[in-house]
Amino acid sequence: MDIKKVVQNVYDKVKGIDDKGNLASYIPELGNVNPDFFGVHISTIDHLNFGVGNSSDKFSIQSIVKVLSLIMAYRLLGEELWNRVKVEPSGTAFNSLIQLEVENGIPRNPFINAGALVIADILISNLRYPKEDFLNFVKKLSNSKEIRYSERIATSEKNVGYRNAALCNLIKSFGNIENNPSEVLDFYFNLCSLEMSCEDLSNLFLFLANDGFTLGDKQQILTRSQTKRINALMQTCGFYDESGEFAFKVGLPGKSGVGGGIVAVHPKQYAIAVWSPKLNEKGNSYKGVRFLEEFTTETELSIF
């Protein structure tokens, strides 16, 4: 199978569909992006690298960063990490506050906001210069020097981030945040503001398809078992309240962000990143989900 051709064909097909999604609106900055942008980049463990459309334009990766911060925290704390955050799907967003109450401030998984705040707290406690150290980690992993936080986006999110502040203070009240909530929130909003391209993301996530090793210099980022676990976690919890639907339709572990990006991993095969800013009603890229659905159907490759 000519993967490039399949990517190109599916890209062309999905580019033409009527995009029923809407731009994220909760901060103005996310609404200012060109809604027609659409990019895809695939990286395979056979060293294929192929991009289409806006595949090298940077965009706000938003919640995709939760995988990156989790990986960094996992390297720092190992399995102890799971005392601070669980690995179970969370049900509806609606339940997030009540679940924290009932489960004593231990978030259900690291990909809901509550869990990502705990991970941010862990990084602050364990890194000398959290923002710089994290940025360097991401740059190195993606082999790209031009990744940066967007001050503008971070500030914008902070100005409307009252729900996250509520979550962070609630977790703190249970003792599962060590640092000052405002410091944790500041770092968290910075993380979410990271700007990367499909190419960057696809390159970065490839080690998760490669048993934990980077493809180029064969560095071990996570153990075989830890890699498997991150993939399992993306499978069960990567798409907010559409995780089951995504597993059902696409069948690959992955993670999406409200900036319109999605990264997916086919273990032993490839990582793929898609970006199109308009979101379906569950907050995942409309064309992104469609692309991956068609792509896994075409290639007949899926983990299931």
Place this chain on the structure above:
Amino acid sequence: MDIKKVVQNVYDKVKGIDDKGNLASYIPELGNVNPDFFGVHISTIDHLNFGVGNSSDKFSIQSIVKVLSLIMAYRLLGEELWNRVKVEPSGTAFNSLIQLEVENGIPRNPFINAGALVIADILISNLRYPKEDFLNFVKKLSNSKEIRYSERIATSEKNVGYRNAALCNLIKSFGNIENNPSEVLDFYFNLCSLEMSCEDLSNLFLFLANDGFTLGDKQQILTRSQTKRINALMQTCGFYDESGEFAFKVGLPGKSGVGGGIVAVHPKQYAIAVWSPKLNEKGNSYKGVRFLEEFTTETELSIF
């Protein structure tokens, strides 16, 4: 790799561990089984069939039946089925009633009790002789003539089944149960009382590893895409409140029951059934989970 040898070795190893589980106690009948029983049976698409220990003893499959009733309903209704039940993980049991309220009586997935009751309702509406027809379907799929409901177990569950009656009536109040609640409950308790062996289950589930086709007579039970979807659903929702943990540790789609049985599927490779009656605190077989964890580690086979 000699699969038989691996199965035997892992079996021997896990057999010796200190079983920290407890027998299910909510109905006396489930507490009467020999706690030391332990069986495993694997069926591969390469026609390997191998059992160890109590692999051909019948036991109460309980919630594992939810996959079987779902498959039968899926065949009857096709994708329309998903108007009656969703495919998202459910969060905690604690939330099941409130989620039904908030989501207007549409259960989160077919493997929580609420969802399985809706599936039972669908079967009643669409089958002439629900109990007989369903039993015949299971017998045929597993290629075993000696499968039957346990009247004793069914009656026993009915006598304490007030929470299921609450769920069924609540869903009925939202209009998502068509038949009389007591008829639905009666059928549902019968389904859960089905008794099968590891061998039966492993044989039956093999078609899910084989793109929807039975291995022997190559009959298509589900389409390729439907098969993938059932596997995805078992992956995200198959283990109650331990689904994420199971994906995390074992990395295979599967389904467990409080009778101590677990079935797991490795797409394109095999189906495997394990049975050991003592349960961990999440209600899944203690030794069963351990066996599968060790087995996927040994074989280095996992979908992730």
Place this chain on the structure above:
Amino acid sequence: MDIKKVVQNVYDKVKGIDDKGNLASYIPELGNVNPDFFGVHISTIDHLNFGVGNSSDKFSIQSIVKVLSLIMAYRLLGEELWNRVKVEPSGTAFNSLIQLEVENGIPRNPFINAGALVIADILISNLRYPKEDFLNFVKKLSNSKEIRYSERIATSEKNVGYRNAALCNLIKSFGNIENNPSEVLDFYFNLCSLEMSCEDLSNLFLFLANDGFTLGDKQQILTRSQTKRINALMQTCGFYDESGEFAFKVGLPGKSGVGGGIVAVHPKQYAIAVWSPKLNEKGNSYKGVRFLEEFTTETELSIF
């Protein structure tokens, strides 16, 4: 102050207002009543008895019966009663199922459906002929021989009573229902179908304004302290999710039903019953609430 005159004046004034309420629609029978009916009856401890409009027409008292069944159960069990049901307001209807979960099947108060089901269960356990004995108790208290259950209403409610069946089974699963849920539900639906007039109700409730003694034959129905407690309970929990609003606007203990009836008690002074079938959005009689609001404003009598 000439109470009759005030009653008449306020009646005339409220009769003319635009009734923004709607007939209860969940069972057809309640929707068949003449929406323009409007009656008031007051009974004072000074032996005044005065009715206006449809004050002697019978109507479905619905939830008002919850006070009557509570009184009978209170006489039977005394303070032990409060081990089975609490006396706290319940927040929203929305929360009723989750509250039962969190609070182990002990309803928040006897005036929400969950609590009234427990009271019904208590009566079944303690009365020889529950339906007859209860009816006789009500007849005697109201000094009226023509009170009866409406078979038609009871059957109608039973046919759509799935939510009550859900509640009853959930409480049973916690062990706080002794009898068979279907028997409890049957009795409960009968209770709610009781038909009485404003005159009957006002006469009956007068003992609550008279320290627990009937006015005529000076029989003690409840102790002084028990009487005070029933009044306090009506004050805090008598009007569903509008109890606070009613205390706020009317300032008297009372109880309403979806048949459009309201009874209120001014301790040491009077009992008053109002009936007008169209309900506000909280399920309380639109004109009934308005009447009582105007009446307590005019008389400047309120407990606060």
Place this chain on the structure above:
Amino acid sequence: MDIKKVVQNVYDKVKGIDDKGNLASYIPELGNVNPDFFGVHISTIDHLNFGVGNSSDKFSIQSIVKVLSLIMAYRLLGEELWNRVKVEPSGTAFNSLIQLEVENGIPRNPFINAGALVIADILISNLRYPKEDFLNFVKKLSNSKEIRYSERIATSEKNVGYRNAALCNLIKSFGNIENNPSEVLDFYFNLCSLEMSCEDLSNLFLFLANDGFTLGDKQQILTRSQTKRINALMQTCGFYDESGEFAFKVGLPGKSGVGGGIVAVHPKQYAIAVWSPKLNEKGNSYKGVRFLEEFTTETELSIF
């Protein structure tokens, strides 16, 4: 009846009982008070003023201040106030966050923390110097010049006030807080730190028993109708999760604080303040509740 004598007798009786309560422990400062302090002060509309025990010692009035801030906000906004906060009992503390979610950030009543935060926000928006202006209002109403905030208590609460910060940010996310959450929290913690004596409180609350007029200079603080409403609100919502129980046992409108103070009002008769620092399991003064229970039993005065 000689009220002084009754107060003295009940005081003596309750002083001797075994106090099963515990000092509030969530901030160390509240735990430092002498657990044996016990004071009562009554002020009647007949100009009786009588205190026993530690009736003129100042203590931290904590949540009692919520009535005072509500009164001030009510004077400023009139009935418009009720667009920002409702008047319904709240069910359990457990539900406070979920209720805010379901009810879009409009707190159930002004006496739960969520509601008191909204009231604090209103005062900040409408007062030039919120802290000073509020303090002057309280001083004037209680006719006492020596009332002050406790910096120490306020700081202490702020340091552990993460749950209040969670509430405040959640309400802000719904748009029902106008000012900066940290400013609102700072003001709120100051309010709660107010220190007053039983005598101060009893004098201040007397106008609520006097149709809204102060007794001395006959100034109208609230209208007749507003007064009645504040009393009704204290009746239904004044005692956290024990409001129903308190209405049930004592039968007077009132408000308690975790500093061990309770104020109660008998309309047309008196205001009474009790203070004893050890709390029952619901967070209300153990001896305080007992005193009022005995006192209303002795006097046979109750609104019910």
